[in-house]
Amino acid sequence: MEQAAHTEEILKEVKSIFSNHLEMNQLRKTPERFAILEEIYRRTDHFDAEALYIHMKTQNYRVSRATVYNTLELLATCDLVKKHQFGKNLTQFEKSYGYKQHDHLICIDCNKVVEFCDPRIQQIKNMMGDLLKYQVTHHSLNMYGKCDGACEKTAKATEPQ
Amino acid sequence: MEQAAHTEEILKEVKSIFSNHLEMNQLRKTPERFAILEEIYRRTDHFDAEALYIHMKTQNYRVSRATVYNTLELLATCDLVKKHQFGKNLTQFEKSYGYKQHDHLICIDCNKVVEFCDPRIQQIKNMMGDLLKYQVTHHSLNMYGKCDGACEKTAKATEPQ
DNA sequence: TTGTGTGCAAAAGCTTTGCATGTTG
DNA sequence: CAACATGCAAAGCTTTTGCACACAA
Numbered sequence: 001m002e003q004a005a006h007t008e009e010i011l012k013e014v015k016s017i018f019s020n021h022l023e024m025n026q027l028r029k030t031p032e033r034f035a036i037l038e039e040i041y042r043r044t045d046h047f048d049a050e051a052l053y054i055h056m057k058t059q060n061y062r063v064s065r066a067t068v069y070n071t072l073e074l075l076a077t078c079d080l081v082k083k084h085q086f087g088k089n090l091t092q093f094e095k096s097y098g099y100k101q102h103d104h105l106i107c108i109d110c111n112k113v114v115e116f117c118d119p120r121i122q123q124i125k126n127m128m129g130d131l132l133k134y135q136v137t138h139h140s141l142n143m144y145g146k147c148d149g150a151c152e153k154t155a156k157a158t159e160p161q
Numbered sequence: 162m163e164q165a166a167h168t169e170e171i172l173k174e175v176k177s178i179f180s181n182h183l184e185m186n187q188l189r190k191t192p193e194r195f196a197i198l199e200e201i202y203r204r205t206d207h208f209d210a211e212a213l214y215i216h217m218k219t220q221n222y223r224v225s226r227a228t229v230y231n232t233l234e235l236l237a238t239c240d241l242v243k244k245h246q247f248g249k250n251l252t253q254f255e256k257s258y259g260y261k262q263h264d265h266l267i268c269i270d271c272n273k274v275v276e277f278c279d280p281r282i283q284q285i286k287n288m289m290g291d292l293l294k295y296q297v298t299h300h301s302l303n304m305y306g307k308c309d310g311a312c313e314k315t316a317k318a319t320e321p322q
Numbered sequence: 323t324t325g326t327g328t329g330c331a332a333a334a335g336c337t338t339t340g341c342a343t344g345t346t347g
Numbered sequence: 348c349a350a351c352a353t354g355c356a357a358a359g360c361t362t363t364t365g366c367a368c369a370c371a372a
Contacts, residue, residue: 010208028371044348050361064329085249088337089361095336098177103293116289120281125304128277143286145297189346189352210337225354230337249362250336 011041014080014097032063036071040081041062046092046113086113086142103141112147172202175258182239197232207253207274207312234264247303262282264302268285273308 004126018037022029039056040047047055053068072093075081082096086106101122102115121141129136179198183190200217201208208216212231233254236242243257247267253274262283263276282302290297 026326027342030327030371031366032328045249048361050348056180062329064331066363067328086251086278088246091249105289105293105297107295108298114295116293118284118285118289125281127281128266128304129306132266132275132277133303134268134275134306136266136304137269138306139302139304141300141302142287143295143297143299143300145290145295145299147295153238159339186350189350190353191346191354223354227338227355228353231352238344251338 003151007042011038016042017078017097018075018080021074027074032061032067033071035061036063036068037075037080040075040093041095041097042121043095046094048090048092052093056086084142085140086111088158103143104141105145107130107147108144114147116143164224168203172199175202177228177254178239178258179236179241182235188235193222193228194232194235195230198241200258201220201236201254201262202258204256207255208247209251209253213254245303246301247272254272264304266287268308269305270307275308 014037015034018034019029021027024034036052036056038066039052039059043052043055049065049072052072053063054064056063056068072081072083076083076093080095080097081093084092084094084104086092086104089112100117102117103121104116105116106112121139125133125136125139128134175198176195179195180190182188183194197213197217199254200213200220200222204213204216210226210233211231213233214224215228217224217229226280233242233244237244237254241256241258244256245265247253247265251272261278263278264282266275266277269271282300286297288301289295
């Protein structure tokens, strides 16, 4: 599958996109910003700002939370990451370059997230926009439930012990 | 339409439900709890915890934020109110007794919320639950967009001036 | 060089919690 | 009268901000 090679390919592309975005907006190309982008695209699936920050620190990058948050914002602006609000204090991000639109199913026990896609959402979106006279720009559909039952094992550290 | 009479009717019912819920769970029937319930069912549409608190204070009720939050939680537990997370710092509640399931369309300029209902959501929910082996307990579908363009006039006080 | 980005820590905003007091059952 | 709910303010948690220094352009 040449997964590694494919990752490098993608990385080159997203760095180029980010680079352009920074230039267009007269923002500086700092090593921190690119390090964060790279870190995100080497990860899989969803993550939150704190986990990303910790992971950067662990890898001996010198970044602060402020920079992580700031950069995530920038990346969201140029559609390289998507920000999801799965709950009050459950904000997660995911890389979005080359991904098709999808929605999420979240385990209420372990916070595991799986993606799904259904064309009917788009239809509903269009229909309701027309009907209610809104210009719908985006949506968020989250299903919540329990996954296969073995999920307690992977429960996040937000739970006591 | 005897709207007022209807409101009183509903109020009686929800108070009875709440009363039972409190008894069943060996919780106390305090005047604060019932005052909050009543306040909620006299209001229309969506509100947030702070607005409810302020409104209670304005009406010279003696309640604290802690009690408001606590009671909202209780009411959510017995399905008398629904809690919605429309954004990171945009938690809203609504009374839910006697209401049918619906989803929301939120104006990204003025936070106005309108409701809509589409049977296809239920179908998707069932299908995805089966497909992905989740027991889906609930969902949240929010569409975001701009309403008719006159919405700036009603923009919430969260905006400067 | 020059002004923007960064790191750090402190601040902000919403919600929860601890403690003493008041009140329900 | 004993336990639980309340009020108040202080603490928590995630995210943002202010300031001085570093560094990209």
